[in-house]
Amino acid sequence: AEHIWGRIPEIGIDRWKGAWSLLDEDGKTVPPEHHPVALSIKGRKVITQAEFTIQQPDASAKNVQISSVPTFDEFGNITGVINMLIDITEQKRDEARQAMLASIIEYSEDAIISKSLDGIITTWNQAAENMFGYKEYEAIGRHISLIIPDERKEEEQLIIGKIKNGESVEHFETVRIDKDHREIPISLTVSPLRNKKGLIIGASKIVRDITRQKDAEEELRHYTIHLEELVEERTTSLNKTVVSLQQTQEDLSRSLEKEKELGQLKSRFVSMASHEFRTPLSAIKLSGSLIDKYVPNDNENVRKHTHKIKSAVSNLTSILNDFLSLEKLETGKVEVNFENFDLVGFA
Numbered sequence: 001a002e003h004i005w006g007r008i009p010e011i012g013i014d015r016w017k018g019a020w021s022l023l024d025e026d027g028k029t030v031p032p033e034h035h036p037v038a039l040s041i042k043g044r045k046v047i048t049q050a051e052f053t054i055q056q057p058d059a060s061a062k063n064v065q066i067s068s069v070p071t072f073d074e075f076g077n078i079t080g081v082i083n084m085l086i087d088i089t090e091q092k093r094d095e096a097r098q099a100m101l102a103s104i105i106e107y108s109e110d111a112i113i114s115k116s117l118d119g120i121i122t123t124w125n126q127a128a129e130n131m132f133g134y135k136e137y138e139a140i141g142r143h144i145s146l147i148i149p150d151e152r153k154e155e156e157q158l159i160i161g162k163i164k165n166g167e168s169v170e171h172f173e174t175v176r177i178d179k180d181h182r183e184i185p186i187s188l189t190v191s192p193l194r195n196k197k198g199l200i201i202g203a204s205k206i207v208r209d210i211t212r213q214k215d216a217e218e219e220l221r222h223y224t225i226h227l228e229e230l231v232e233e234r235t236t237s238l239n240k241t242v243v244s245l246q247q248t249q250e251d252l253s254r255s256l257e258k259e260k261e262l263g264q265l266k267s268r269f270v271s272m273a274s275h276e277f278r279t280p281l282s283a284i285k286l287s288g289s290l291i292d293k294y295v296p297n298d299n300e301n302v303r304k305h306t307h308k309i310k311s312a313v314s315n316l317t318s319i320l321n322d323f324l325s326l327e328k329l330e331t332g333k334v335e336v337n338f339e340n341f342d343l344v345g346f347a
Contacts, residue, residue, distance in 0.1 A: 021054070022055070040068035046070070064086060066084070111206070120141065131207065132147050168189070173185070174188055187210050271324070
């Protein structure tokens with residue numbers, strides 16, 4: 001009583017109400033007149049296994065099962081009550097844990113399946129129904145090979161072997177089949193199930209459908225292959241372009257070399273021609289001057305023609321000088337001669 005109430009009443013002095021506070025299943029405080037003891041006395045009856053929560057002085061709580069049995073004398077008068085309290089706190093906690101676990105199993109998106117060591121299915125949640133198409137009543141009691149493809153039967157033996165040794169299997173990727181024999185890629189986690197004595201009595205499986213993951217991986221694989229092909233194609237094209245550019249560069253170099261040779265030939269020709277033409281032109285000009293000297297001054301026709309000869313020679317000489325100037329410009333041999341001149345007249 002001391003353990004359950006959390007206090008020690010003064011025997012012979014305290015009136016009945018050992019518990020600091022009594023709460024019903026809804027957490028509401030139960031008035032003293034509704035305590036099992038009071039109801040037993042008022043009704044002259046036995047109250048059995050009534051469940052309450054006792055609030056202790058330190059604010060902790062105990063779940064209890066209360067039974068109240070009235071006692072009578074030989075004349076039928078009530079002489080007292082025998083009150084029995086059973087501490088069911090751990091039991092309630094276990095029940096809460098079991099309820100929570102059951103809720104998790106029931107509403108999990110992963111299929112949660114348990115089986116015995118000989119492979120007989122013992123539990124089958126809603127997600128397992130959705131994944132494999134078998135209702136709970138169709139699956140429980142049948143062998144786990146119900147969802148294992150024939151070519152993967154040996155996997156079950158390997159898994160059971162590990163479970164019997166107390167080992168777990170985590171994130172094992174494999175394939176299972178549904179009711180319509182459609183293959184489903186899954187990730188499997190298997191753990192040993194033990195009884196209260198710690199003996200392994202079965203296995204618990206968490207099965208996750210990884211179809212989307214595998215589809216994504218396959219799509220990524222195809223994309224990678226396509227990307228590699230594209231890179232290879234672009235690399236080949238780039239190599240061809242590089243080869244073409246190299247060929248073009250070589251052709252351009254040859255063309256530039258030829259053009260350079262032609263330019264040099266042209267420069268040499270212009271220089272040579274200019275100098276070679278000067279000799280006969282000088283002779284012609286000199287001959288014209290000699291004709292003027294030896295011909296009588298009154299012969300106007302001769303003077304007119306010699307003047308034309310001299311003018312033509314001067315024009316040709318000027319043209320040759322221009323050619324030489326162009327040649328000097330191209331070879332960078334220009335000599336600048338500074339002179340004063342009338343800028344306004346020039347403009």
